[in-house]
Amino acid sequence: MGGEVSILKMIRTTLGSDLSSITRVDLKAGYFSHLVDTGASPTAEKFESPFQETTCCAAVVSSEEPLIITGLELNDCIPQWSMMKAEGLRAYLGVPIYVNDRIVGALEAICREPRVWSETDLEHIMKFAVLVESLMPDEEIEVRVPKLKLVN
Known part of the structure; x- marks a missing residue:
């Protein structure tokens, strides 16, 4: 977990985000596991x-x-982002994490204020995702993800 925490801190510093997160998904068990760095403490919250x-x-x-x-916008009526609105978060940049060509989660940078993410920001977080993937065990469980119906 030490390597993942270091990567989260690098994401926050490099991208200037308020928090960064590695989110793993286990659909069979029906949950996400999160490792979140807010900079408020020396360790990430799990x-x-x-x-x-x-x-x-x-x-x-x-x-x-x-x-x-x-x-x-906090008054936007977009149901799929209700969690962000509830937490008062306004900007999000997330990319998939893969193990053995299978998606296992997302790597995220999140801000409390609006933020225009640049192409360079996207390139950086994608490179960080490769680092996170290199820390994950090869025997990851296959994740089958249903296609979501997002409402606009």
């Missing part, structure tokens, strides 16, 4: 939450593509 289709990390895992949100 916790689990139920799998919810209305989260940004679920959208990244389902689409198997990066998700970029630049300025979520």
Whole structure:
């Protein structure tokens, strides 16, 4: 876990985000496991939450593509980002994490204020995702992700 925490700290520093997260998904058990660095303490917080289709990390895992949100307005009625709105978060950059060509989660940078993510930001987080993938065991369980129906 030490290597993952270091990567999360590098993401926050490099991208200037308020928090960074490695989110792993286990659909068979129905939960996400999160490792989140906010910079508030020397260690990252680890916790689990139920799998919810209305989260940004679920959208990244389902689409198997990066998700970029630049300025979520708190009065926007977009149900799939309800968790971000509840936490007062406004900008999100997330990319898939793969092991053995199978998606196992998302690597995320999140800001409390609107943020226009650059192409360089996307390139950086994708390189960090490769580092995270290199730390994961090869025997990862296959994850089967249902396609989500996102409401606009």
